[in-house]
Amino acid sequence: MHIFIIEDEPLIRQELQILLENALYQTTAPDSFASVAQQVLSAAPDLVLLDINLPGISGFDICTQVRRHLEVPIIFLTSRTSPMDELNGLLKGGDDYITKPYQPPVLLARIAAVLKRTRGMEPKETTLFSKGDISLDIAKCCIFCKGENVDLTKNEMKILHLLFQHPGIFVPRMDLIEYLWENRIFIDDNTLSVHIAKLREKLKSIGVENFIETRRGVGYRI
Template sequence: MEKLFLVEDEPKIRQELAASLIKNGYSCILEDQFEHVAEDILAEAPDLVLLDINLPVHDGFYICREVRKVSRVPVIMVTSRDSDLDEVMSLNTGADDFISKPYNLHVLLARIAAVLKRSRGGNDQALLKYKGVCLELLKSKVSYQNQEMELTKNELEILKKLMNQKEQIVSRDELIRTLWEQAEFVEDGTLTVNINRLRRKLESIGLNGFLTTKRGQGYMIEWTNEF
């Protein structure tokens, strides 16, 4: 039974959500003290964290950054604000997914299941290599010429998909289906945020032009002589 850690400061919402998740086969840890949330998450070692953004003491962005310093536990950020900026900031702080209140419980359950599935991984080979670029699936890292960069789970899945289909265009729809099982609930811009963040990380270790956009078609890995 997967263990979920709920960080929600509204007691009624917290209790109702926990009851629904337990009914659907999860065990739940409820945070009701907010001074040391990151430390509590790390101590409990849950399978997934549902993290509200608007919290007393420290907001969800701060907590997610602190957790990400030492842990790759899956995090889904939750907000009551209807703002694209919240989604961008959530992904940039290392969250694996994002959902806005009021959410449909079935959509939330689908998101949780998809993130947990990605976190469990499969029987894929642990290492993908091509022309000096190394993608370590178990460590969620990409390296090139003695430089390395950690990836979020979404970034890892995108790069794995593109490297497995190197020199082929992968459509946006195919990537969305890879990342989110319930693709109809995912906004197109969410993929763009993940792609742009992954591209910046690749460029930071010298892989400029490694991930290219094919306008109107999708994305691909360009294997030029530079690599």
């Protein structure tokens, strides 16, 4: 998945590249904007991130130029916050309009949303995770072990979901909490401990013990 970044601030450009490459996108980010529309056309990316205030040229113009030849999704990233600019951006053919400063997870989610919408791609999300005898079914919201199963609450499922994505690695408590917050579960440190304790009980009820390991000051691991 190739993303073309048009941003004149070197720091933001560089950090956006790191952020997106960490999210497994390929990126191109030119540092001169004289013939940037041409560059976009020849690179034929899957998505363009476009700043509006660029030296010597406006992002709106670039958008128009690109759109004349290429139906590539365009997301405006800008510090302009007036509704008129937003409207203008959407009228010029932008697919989304995100104002600075943005939350990196939100940015990634919106990029994914635009890509999904414009390419009509349904991500084939894995709904069944397993480690050893134990498997987690996201769709049914329950956990299995050797024919036995137990239902999970939404919070417990999200916790396990993250742990199952990183088997063998200690996931810090802070990361677990952050992950839960991103999924609209707004809990604190103590509540996490309570949830983990309940999870262990549930696992015990289907005959699984010591599945979730704790390391003090580090986090949890399965």
